[in-house]
Amino acid sequence: MDARTPRLMRSLAERVPATDTLYRTKLIEQAAKLEDVIAMGLGDPDLPTPPHVVEAARDAIARGETRYTHPAGMPKLRQAIADLLRQEYGLHYSAEETIVTAGTQEGVMLLMLALVDPGDEVLLPSPRFTSYDTAVELCGGKVVSVPTYQKDEFALLPSEIEARITPRTKMLVLITPNNPTGAVTPPNAIREIAEIAKRHDIIVVSDEIYAKLLFDDAEHLSIGTLPGMRERTITMNGFSKSHAMTGWRIGYLAAPQPFIQRMVEPRHTLSINAATPSQWAALAAATGPQSVVKDMLDIYESRRDVLLKGLDELGFTYGRPAGAFYVYVNIEASGVPATQFCNDLLREARVLVSPGMLFADPDDRYVRMSLLQPKARIEEALGRIMEARRRLFRG
Structure with a gap:
C-alpha cells in the first residue's frame, strides 16, 4: 500500500485476511434490484421457532431476566x-x-x-x-x-x-x-x-x-x-x-x-x-418436546423429494443429501461454470443459488440449493429454471 491508501486500511493488522467478497456482494445486490426472487441458496430456516421456545423467552423478559x-x-x-x-x-x-x-x-x-x-x-x-x-x-x-x-x-x-x-x-x-x-x-x-x-x-x-x-x-x-x-x-x-x-x-x-x-x-x-x-x-x-424437530424434518424431507425430482428432470446430478437441508448440485449439464450459471440464473429466472466457490470448492461445477422454501416455491423455482433452460444452457 502507498500513501494514497486510506489511513485505516494502511493500519490493518496482517492477520486480517484480504478475502474478496465482491462476488457474493454483487449477487445479493443484483437480487435486491429484481422482483419476486426465489432464494434457494440460504442457510437460514424459513420455519418459525417453536411457540414454547418463543414463550419461554417472552416470560423471561417479563420476569426481568x-x-x-x-x-x-x-x-x-x-x-x-x-x-x-x-x-x-x-x-x-x-x-x-x-x-x-x-x-x-x-x-x-x-x-x-x-x-x-x-x-x-x-x-x-x-x-x-x-x-x-x-x-x-x-x-x-x-x-x-x-x-x-x-x-x-x-x-x-x-x-x-x-x-x-x-x-x-x-x-x-x-x-x-x-x-x-x-x-x-x-x-x-x-x-x-x-x-x-x-x-x-x-x-x-x-x-x-x-x-x-x-x-x-x-x-x-x-x-x-x-x-x-x-x-x-x-x-x-x-x-x-x-x-x-x-x-x-x-x-x-x-x-x-x-x-x-x-x-x-x-x-x-x-x-x-x-x-x-x-x-x-x-x-x-x-x-421441551423434541417432536417439533421431527415435524420440521418431515417438512424438509418432503421438500427434498420435490427438489431432487426436479433436478433429475433438468439433467443435473448431485450427492444425495442424508442430512441438513441442502443439496449440492452438479450443474455441468448446463455447459457453463457454476459462477456464471448463478449470475445467469438470477438474471433469466430470478432464482438465487450459491456457487461452490463460496464454500472453498475449487471445482466450478457445483451450486448449493437449500430446502428452505415452501414446496410450492421450490416447484416454481424449478419451473423457472426449466422455462429458462434454452437461455441458460450452452451446448
Missing part, C-alpha cells in the same frame, strides 16, 4: 445441555464440562483462539462452511483442505484425511452432517477417523449442528463417544438449525472440564455471555 449470566451460561441450561447430549448422542459430560456461546459461530472462533498457534495446520473438509477458514487464518494457522467427492455422496473419507497429515497437523474439524453438501459421514468411517486421530495425536473438533436433521435412516455417530476420544474431542452443537433459532444466537461446546475451565475467560472477553433471554429460550428447546 435481562442481566448478565455466568460467562459459561446459566447453570440450568448447562445441565440441560449435558442431559441432552447424553440422551441424544450418548455423550457423557457434566454441566461443568459445557459452555454456552453466542451461536456456534462464536464457538468456532473461541476454539481456534484456544487451540491454534501460528503455523499449526488444521484439516477441514472441502466443500465447507468457510467461517472456519477465517478463524484459523486470524489465529495464524494454515487450512489444509480434505476433498470429498460426489461419487461418495461427499462423505469424508479416512484415507483422504490421513494422506494430508504432517508434523504440523494439530486439528481435524469433523462436520457431519455437512454444509453445503448434506453429507453424513457413516459410523464405520467415523471409527476409522478416530483411530487416525489417536495414531497421529490429533485434536478433533466435532461440529454436530445438523446432527438431528437426518434422512433415509442415516445414522449419526458422535466421535467423542468412541474409546480414547473423549480426551481429544470438543463437541460443538446448538439450536439454530434443529429448532429454527438462527437469530437467537445460542450454541455450545462440550469437552473435559479442565479445557472448558480455560475457555471461560476468553469466552467472557468475546461477548461476556450469550443473550440471557435467548438462554431461557434454549432451555425450553432442550427440555
